[in-house]
Amino acid sequence: MAEQVSIEDITMTNEELDKLAYTKKRYLTPKEIAAYVLVNFGQKNLSQFVDAFKEFFMIQFLRLNTTAYANINLFASIYDALDDTISGLIIDRTRTRWGRIKPFFILPLPLWVIGGYMMFTAPDINFNGKVIWAAVAIVIYGLGMSYFGAWGLMIYNITPNTDERDNLITVTKFFELFGTWIPSLVPILVTLLPKINNNISMRDVYSGFARFMLILSAGFAIFGCFNMRERVPLMSREEMKETSVLESLKNIITNRPLIAVILANFFNSFKAVGGSSESYFWLNNTGSLMNQTICGLFTGIPNYIMVPLAAKMVKKWGARATSIIAGLFGFVAYMTLFFIGYHPFGQNFADHRILNLIWVIFGLTICGLPNKILNVSGQIVTAEALDYMEWKHGLRNEALVTTVQGYFGKLATSVTGWLSGMVLTWINYIPLTDSIGNAIPQTDPKMLNGIWAVFCILPALARGLYGICFILYPIHGKVQQQMIVELADKRAERIAEQEAINHSAKSE
Template sequence: MSKEELKAADGLSEDELIEEEIEELAKQNKKYLRPKEIFAYLLADFIGGSSNPVNMQFYWMNFFNISGKQYANLALFTSMYDALDDPISGFIIDRTRTRWGHFRPYLVIMLPLSMISVFLNYTVLPGLATTQQIMVQLYVTCILGGLAGSYGSAGGLMIYFITPNPNERNWLMTIQQFFSYFSGWIPSVLSVVVTYIPRMFPGVRMQNIYRNYAYIFFVLGVIATIYKFLNTRERFPLPSRKEMKEASIWESVKFAVTTRPFLVGIIANVFGGLQGNLRTSSENFFWLNNTGSLANGFLASLLTGLPKYFITPFVPKVIKRFGERNVYIAGHLWAAACFVIMWLIGYVPFGKKRMALNVIYLAVALTIMQIPNSSNGVAGRVMTADTFDYIEWKYGVRSEGLVSAANNWFGKLNNSLQGWITGMAYQIIGYVALKDQYGNLIPQTSPRILKGIWMIFALIPAASKLLVAITYMFFNVHGKFKEQMEAELAVRRREKLEQQQREEAKAPPQA
């Protein structure tokens, strides 16, 4: 019976009907995840979060000796290529039907391609001597990496359908966010290693330390990914073959981009890319050149990460109390204000001769700025899940692969622009790597270059955070509307699963 027929039969008002639907949802609020499954998911995520030792723009510009303009063109080409591939990969992923599901197989299928990409990321092939030859290798590397990422991203979608219980899903996201802070510490420690090991043992090269770290963690990542594949499962009913045939690439992308929460996310990603790409790429540049040592980044990270460990356990309660949208907006407004204040004060308030005090000040300022980061990380992922739910509620088909591909498509176009801007920013300020006799990096001294790096590090993220906060004020999946939507989805999913079970029971047994 339809909602109107039920209401007429039972004499229920609209509010009473919503309350009954919410109660129905609460009855199904059981736990699905097994301890081994949780461990497998967190282990793979932890290793993956620890696997990248250095920002690739920093690595390629300093050790492969490419210019900012060459990196800009590389980023533009790579993102445009990925943007063309993503709709195709999403279409294929959504139509994959195996006994392991349609997302889980891609955890392992792309591992060989990823291996080749990681190797080429950190090692110049023998015989390549000129910058032009090295650029050809990097173009090939980025194509292979983009292809592996387009299909490998299916594994990342598992967080949204590993359990049909939204509270359990949000809890897993929070735990994952908490463990991700620990995974970030290992690459931070590496900054100390690459700073002091070459000083203690002349002849040891920074580049070799970064490269060996990347290879070791890739092997560990392969082991963790296979373990995740063997110990996790999908728990949402798969779309029927009829639904998959009806959902074309164009229609899926069309309904995705005409969906309000999806559009809000796309626009916010454009603004967020200013902070994500520019500031992330600037961190190693900043600590090395503006403070004199990459190790200062690790010293700062010891302090900046502390609030996350204390705040993250309370994030689910905060989100439940205030709503993920409001938490996300408040966190970005806070960060924008902190960045502006930090920019106005400058990075050497105690003078260049008291760099230790300057580093302490920077660590404290960044710690205060990052207080809401743990809640932002969880709230952002919850809103992504809300967007998937909204599309399923509105259109009746949960096409995570194509919706994610559409999101990635716009994200790649955005990244192509942001990546180009990031490379050109360092070209404009005239950055050139300075090295000692062993090929290890030493700090820049040009005031113009140092001022430019500081602007990229602090001022641009302030504008980015503010624009993201304003954009998410238009995100409409929250409050009572979200509660009603989740209640209706719970009923639909149960009915769909029961229908599939009846159809399977009627189907003749295979010989």
């Protein structure tokens, strides 16, 4: 005899399907996707430019000594950590007619534009004045970015559809690849333009390019503000007041997936020390900054394949396993490159310049294969960790989460920023310039070996520790499936409650 199904059972089934349908609906328009991609494009490339050339510009052209630069970075990082506490709380509790996040696309813009302008300007003042100038520039830029960083939370609020969110992350990371060509033009321009026109110095090229990047990023930020929406339902202002800051922090600290992400990002930050030495490596170890651009033309090509591959890896194995595999691969690749060296053909790089350059390009291409995979999977695991917190505790404190992440990030930045300057002190690096102020290479073998070690070993350790951290990450398998279903139910209930309140208000 067939089992009878009651009307109530059918009704409940339909209700559950409706709740799940809320998370499967398509929300994003092409214009909105373009807006998000462009804001990300501008910011990632501005950050890439600043990270790659700020230290080199301030030491080589502003003429800070390496110890002063290290101490300024340490001071700025401590200040940023204190400021992040305030900015995180303000952003989380912001509720306006334009949304929680969108106001921060515009309000902090003047700060990071002015700070960025100052960082790549070298006024003719005394040494103490230069230290103050650099410190003010870095602090103002960091303060602006602390609040503008709220735009990065848009990916967690722009759509409740996790598949749509993951697809947007993948599309965004793919279009980032085209922007990496923009900062890579700098070494070509600083090499060629001063030779073409004696009135243009290397310093002028860096300064002019910084202005261009700031204007481009600011324009995209304004465009994004007026063309994106926030859709994930949030706690009301009253509910936020009922949840204490200490309770919110406790929920974050006990969020195991988030702790794994924070630790992974903390260790991965140490790759920046290797990145900050890049200009020194190409100038001194290979003899020309232009080799940096030549290398970039080739090392970036596999990324156009790796981004779509990252999406497939995440779908097949999950973001956790993808992060572990990519991190450990990066460790092995960088350490192999270090032990083989940058001039395996001959006693020094100049003996067989072309063969050695080909080898370095090939080695860095292999080392860079995990980069975009980690960019995609890293943002997905962060989004999953925020979903986990909402699933467990019913709230999304993204900005406060960002603040906690920021503490670890600033701690890592403090160490890496200090190390970036101090490693140059330890290897006795002295910037050399010609009669018109253009940079020329060093030739001391010990100094060159020191630059090479920094260039390879710290990125290797950063990648390896990043991958190991995700062994602690619990969102996979049955736990992940349970979270998706139950979270859909909670969000649907919140929307229904809000609609009932709005309907009641209209009736009155």
